[in-house]
Amino acid sequence: MWTKANRSSVASELVDNFFKKKLIVPVSTRWNSFHDALSRITDIPLAELNTVCTQFGIKCFTDREYLFLKEYCIVLKPLTVALDILQGEENCYFGILLPTLEILMSRTLALQDELKLTASLPDIIVKAIKVRFSSMMDNKEALLAAVTLPKFKLRWIREEEKKDMVRAMLTTECRGLSLEDQQPAQDHKNPANSTDDFFSFEEDDCTYSAETEVMEYLKSVGSELGVLSQFPRIKAISLRYNTATPSSAPVERLFSLGNLVLTPRRNRLSSERFERLTLMRYNNFFKNNTAK
Numbered sequence: 042m043w044t045k046a047n048r049s050s051v052a053s054e055l056v057d058n059f060f061k062k063k064l065i066v067p068v069s070t071r072w073n074s075f076h077d078a079l080s081r082i083t084d085i086p087l088a089e090l091n092t093v094c095t096q097f098g099i100k101c102f103t104d105r106e107y108l109f110l111k112e113y114c115i116v117l118k119p120l121t122v123a124l125d126i127l128q129g130e131e132n133c134y135f136g137i138l139l140p141t142l143e144i145l146m147s148r149t150l151a152l153q154d155e156l157k158l159t160a161s162l163p164d165i166i167v168k169a170i171k172v173r174f175s176s177m178m179d180n181k182e183a184l185l186a187a188v189t190l191p192k193f194k195l196r197w198i199r200e201e202e203k204k205d206m207v208r209a210m211l212t213t214e215c216r217g218l219s220l221e222d223q224q225p226a227q228d229h230k231n232p233a234n235s236t237d238d239f240f241s242f243e244e245d246d247c248t249y250s251a252e253t254e255v256m257e258y259l260k261s262v263g264s265e266l267g268v269l270s271q272f273p274r275i276k277a278i279s280l281r282y283n284t285a286t287p288s289s290a291p292v293e294r295l296f297s298l299g300n301l302v303l304t305p306r307r308n309r310l311s312s313e314r315f316e317r318l319t320l321m322r323y324n325n326f327f328k329n330n331t332a333k
Contacts, residue, residue, distance in 0.1 A: 043067070043078065045097050052097060059093055060085055072128070073121040076114060083111045105158070112159040119148040120166065128290030132266075134283040136186035138177065140197035141287075146170055147199075182282050185214060189279035192264040208255065215251035215274040298322055 045052040046064045056064055065078040082090065091101040102110075123145040126137065149163045156162070177183050184207050187193050198204045249257070251274060258272045269276035302318045303310060310318070 042082075042094065042097060042099060045099070055096060056093065059089065072124050076117045076121050079110055080114045083107070083114055109158045112156050113162075116149065116152055116156065116159055116162045116166070119145050119152075128288040130291050130294075133286055133288070134186065134190065135183065135285040135287055136188075136190040136193065136279075136283050138174075138287040139183050139187045140193045142170060142174055142178075143197050143199070181210065185211060185278055186282035189269070189275050190283065191261070191266065191268040194259055208259070211275075211278070212251050212255045214278055215255060218274050218277055295319070295323060 043064060043066050046056045047053070047066050053063070062081070065074070065081045067075040067078045087102060087104070087107045090107075094101045123141050126141055127133065146167045149166050153160055153163050171178070187197065188195060188207050188211055195204050195207060198207060254272050254274050258268075258275045261268055261271070269279055299315075299319055302322060303315055
């Protein structure tokens, strides 16, 4: 059906007129395209689907096949959402990885009761995730990156023993910070051009112990990154471990964007000019998204 609708204009018009929507064709370079394509198929009633199959001269769907596709899309839906989160470019830090995986596994297992033909699929998916990310589940850097994001803290951890372990790990990390690590670099201002220095006052020494800071941070309200400004040790740890992104998708998008800049008609671009044009194009992409 995908092949006929994609290669034949007559078949494509038939699909548009009958379904009032186009079929999505899977693309190998887009991770979720196969799920999206099957979801579009299962959104169509079986009778209408088989009517078009008959006109195309292809085998019709059986009730069992149609039910299998519906269950397949239900089971894979949490995975597609997790992939979209991890391959995002806005506020996607290394600390998002473990909470996303934990929630993905719990939501996938919760679907078992409503499945018939694919009841074993959630267990298989969760097992594959644990095998694939076995080196990350108890990784110190990944745990600290997650717990120092105010959006997550310890909320994503279900086991109390693991919560205590991560809390102790964060406290130990805070104790090991030097004074320079806790204090961000200050902007140097010219006294002649600013009156701020004239009214500068010595701040009271309100430093907290590492244990107190961790306790106050975990009890704090708010999920924005600005919350970290109240906790200098936590902020320093978050900046240290949340520098990496959990996916290579942004880099792949950058390469795709490079093909739009380096066209056959612009084959004499120097490396420096190509780099500047790509940077301008990419920054413009972020600016437009932010404006929306």
